Amino acid sequence: MHSLDNNTEPFDALLEWLDPDRETAGKRYEVIRGGLVRMFISNGVSDAEHYADETIDRVMKRLPEIKETYVGDPVKYFHGVARNVIRESRRRKEVLIDIVPDRLLQEPYKSDTSECLSKCLGLLSRDKQEFILDYHLYKGHAKIEHHRQMAGELAITEGALRTRAHHLRVTLEKCVLECVDNFGRNKTHVSSHT
Amino acid sequence: MVIINSNEKNEVKLYLLGQLDQSAAERFELRLLTDAAFGEEFDVIVNEITDEYVGDELHADDRKRVQQYFLTSTERQNKLRFASELLERAAIERAPASVVQAEPGMLERVRAFWGNMALLTRFATTFAAIVIVAGVLLLTIPGTRTSGTYAVVNLTISNSERASGSEIKQVRLEPGSPGIQIELALPDQVPQSKNYRVELLDEKHATRNLRIEQQTEGKLIVVVPANEIGPGSYIIRLYATNPDGAEQRIRGSYFFTVIL
Numbered sequence: 001m002h003s004l005d006n007n008t009e010p011f012d013a014l015l016e017w018l019d020p021d022r023e024t025a026g027k028r029y030e031v032i033r034g035g036l037v038r039m040f041i042s043n044g045v046s047d048a049e050h051y052a053d054e055t056i057d058r059v060m061k062r063l064p065e066i067k068e069t070y071v072g073d074p075v076k077y078f079h080g081v082a083r084n085v086i087r088e089s090r091r092r093k094e095v096l097i098d099i100v101p102d103r104l105l106q107e108p109y110k111s112d113t114s115e116c117l118s119k120c121l122g123l124l125s126r127d128k129q130e131f132i133l134d135y136h137l138y139k140g141h142a143k144i145e146h147h148r149q150m151a152g153e154l155a156i157t158e159g160a161l162r163t164r165a166h167h168l169r170v171t172l173e174k175c176v177l178e179c180v181d182n183f184g185r186n187k188t189h190v191s192s193h194t
Numbered sequence: 195m196v197i198i199n200s201n202e203k204n205e206v207k208l209y210l211l212g213q214l215d216q217s218a219a220e221r222f223e224l225r226l227l228t229d230a231a232f233g234e235e236f237d238v239i240v241n242e243i244t245d246e247y248v249g250d251e252l253h254a255d256d257r258k259r260v261q262q263y264f265l266t267s268t269e270r271q272n273k274l275r276f277a278s279e280l281l282e283r284a285a286i287e288r289a290p291a292s293v294v295q296a297e298p299g300m301l302e303r304v305r306a307f308w309g310n311m312a313l314l315t316r317f318a319t320t321f322a323a324i325v326i327v328a329g330v331l332l333l334t335i336p337g338t339r340t341s342g343t344y345a346v347v348n349l350t351i352s353n354s355e356r357a358s359g360s361e362i363k364q365v366r367l368e369p370g371s372p373g374i375q376i377e378l379a380l381p382d383q384v385p386q387s388k389n390y391r392v393e394l395l396d397e398k399h400a401t402r403n404l405r406i407e408q409q410t411e412g413k414l415i416v417v418v419p420a421n422e423i424g425p426g427s428y429i430i431r432l433y434a435t436n437p438d439g440a441e442q443r444i445r446g447s448y449f450f451t452v453i454l
Binding site for chain 1: 209210220223224226227228229230233234236237238241245246249251263266267268269270272273275276278279280281283284285287288289
């Protein structure tokens with residue numbers, strides 16, 4: 001991932017192109033990168049972080065040529081390059097894998113997720129553990145009613161409740177995915193020594 | 195985080211399920227690249243769709259689109275696994291026991307009947323009961339003692355990975371009962387397997403296998419001794435064993451709660 005403290009000339013030029021104010025440019029850069037990741041994932045491109053960086057690299061390389069002549073919001077240029085990257089990625093996938101996602105829920109390493117969830121929940125305070133589990137307790141209309149009740153009990157709006165739950169879930173999910181990833185690495189490490 | 199209106203929310207869903215035309219998708223993606231708050235709202239809707247998929251809440255068409263479009267990247271598949279575990283954990287740890295007015299047990303009924311009797315009648319009844327019990331004991335084979343009866347619960351599989359309140363059955367473990375007999379109805383579409391493994395998960399996520407006492411075409415019966423189970427919520431997962439020894443988990447879970 002490109003970092004904002006990257007002082008290489010092309011990266012500085014990119015930030016300059018996004019906005020003359022470096023702080024504003026940095027914020028725009030982060031939003032663009034986040035949007036690219038969402039865009040790639042939504043278009044079925046795995047390893048979205050890699051392709052977001054690939055897109056930014058391509059823009060940086062082309063920048064000296066286009067900077068003086070390009071008219072319009074730089075974001076549109078990023079978008080065009082990202083679309084090309086998606087097309088290329090799809091061409092590389094000669095055979096689309098027929099995924100049956102229900103199977104994903106039955107795989108053996110689901111137990112790794114379970115163990116990691118226990119571990120990551122354990123890192124949260126008791127209140128937060130209960131909150132995140134309570135928030136995800138029901139489905140359908142019961143869920144809507146339950147969230148209304150939770151918001152009332154916490155004396156916050158339903159929107160604030162939703163935001164709170166989302167931020168907590170993002171933290172928890174990140175922790176679990178990193179933990180599962182480490183599990184996988186450790187297993188590979190162990191099996192390579194047996 | 196901005197709260198988007200229902201039209202915008204609908205547009206996000208259409209985009210996520212691959213149903214926006216090219217120009218609309220382009221406009222949408224440009225917003226993703228420029229509006230941080232919208233990006234966060236987008237993530238919330240991604241999670242909602244994932245949860246609805248796990249909870250089997252989507253219409254068949256949408257479910258198919260989720261499988262064919264929404265879940266094609268590795269990132270979304272990882273998200274699906276996480277959501278499945280999170281929702282299941284919520285069901286185990288936070289689901290209130292279903293509020294079913296329990297019918298009075300045998301003990302309560304006898305107590306109520308007894309309380310309504312006159313004193314003389316109670317003596318007569320007691321005497322008659324002693325005579326009957328003594329008679330029965332004499333007629334039974336010496337050395338064999340009648341044990342208490344198993345609490346029986348019939349469970350059907352829930353296709354979702356979490357249970358809603360109505361799906362959680364309660365079973366009362368009376369004092370003296372030797373345990374719980376659980377009858378698991380096999381789902382219609384299960385692999386042709388002669389062997390199954392039945393896994394019990396408790397609230398602390400400890401797992402153990404249950405011995406299958408009886409197996410018929412559509413049902414498995416397992417027994418959990420009373421000294422191995424206490425009050426709380428439980429989940430049973432079923433695995434079919436293939437002839438090559440590989441296991442395949444049957445989708446869904448059985449949910450029940452034990453009360454004393």
